[in-house]
Amino acid sequence: MSDHVLALDIGGTKVAAALVDGAGRLTHLQQRPTPHGDAEALWAVIAALVSDVRGAGSVAAVGVASAGPVDIPAGTISPINIAGVRGFPVVDRVGELTGLPVHLGGDGLCMAMGESRAGAGRGARFMLGMVVSTGIGGGLVLDGIPYHGRTGNAGHVGHVVVDAGGQPCSCGGRGCVETLASGPNLVRWARDNGWQAAPDADAKTLAAAAVRGDDVALRAFRRGAGALAAAVASAAAVVDLELVVIGGGVARAGAVLFDPLRGALGTYAGLDFLRDIEVAPAALGGDAGLVGAAALAREGR
Structure with missing residues (x-):
């Protein structure tokens, strides 16, 4: 099994994706500007990044950081700073695209986790x-x-x-x-x-x-x-x-x-x-x- 995970970071300015190994090292980092006004436009960016980065190597799971609010039980995101995106089912959509388990966290929590595991x-x-x-x-x-x-x-x-x-x-x-x-x-x-x-x-x-x-x-x-x-x-x-x-x-x-x-x-x-x-x-x-x-x-x- 691969020790790499595909990670997504959805923010108001950009959407980023990368492969991340067990030591927290990033490879194949890609990013695109965040579209505003339409949830399907955001999905098109997410889907393209997932496909591009996933093609660089095998992965075991997907982690998603998103600006909030998030709803973990529902697997949805409603970022205040991304116009037109409310209650978007990112966990289901990414899961359907990849066939992999998807784990969602708010961007603040993911920042804390990153620093806890591989930073200060x-x-x-x-x-x-x-x-x-x-x-x-x-x-x-x-x-x-x-x-x-x-x-x-x-x-x-x-x-x-x-x-x-x-x-x-x-x-x-x-x-x-x-x-x-x-x-x-x-x-x-x-x-x-x-x-x-x-x-x-x-x-x-x-x-x-x-x-x-x-x-x-x-x-x-x-x-x-x-x-x-x-x-x-x-x-x-x-x-x-x-x-x-x-x-x-x-x-x-x-x-x-x-x-x-x-x-x-x-x-x-x-x-x-x-x-x-x-x-x-x-x-x-x-x-x-x-x-x-x-x-x-x-x-x-």
Whole structure:
């Protein structure tokens, strides 16, 4: 039997597919832009990628990471960031195409699984993986096992409320950590507080300004890091975490995010069992979702 798994990662910008071996190494990686507005257009992209990558070698199973929400019992996906795709039966469709077992996970959980099995989380039993980018997502690995929750959406830490009565969130709630610490919201706050930058400036631009010592940019990252620290401490108190691995575009800011985040944790993580939580940058970059999806399939999770 082949030790390779075919992994898919379905996101709002691109759909990626690869063969993944038992050590989490990717081969035959291919990707295409994500079509919007029609579920069958998305399926055409998925089917083409599956056929192309599968032709490169034999595989034992298929793992699918998808932007959420997902519905694991139903095997469907309804990504908020892919217009026109709601309740799409991806497990059944991929299974019919390949004749193989298909395992579905939310993209945050798959990121956490990838880092747990082959990245910065190796050896940790109780960890949270976070993706801090245009939005904020996450996934939990508890006692070494991926925790899907009731529907497959457990670990959605971006919607932990850290500012009661705060700004409305895209999820329909208010005061979520995403409203303070996502890339666009860091930039929005910085502009509202006097940061001068080009109209197309983004979180990467803001991070570069912070590295240069720009006061408003540094304040923006300290504010966002404080919100992340509050969310991390809250999640850790609920499930007794030992490690939080953070990836995504905003996390690439490096020390201007991680230093104030680690510092702020002391403000919120006051209980003895919370004081030794480690926070680490992700190691796998954009490959984490594929590696994690493959791990779900390989382990039958």
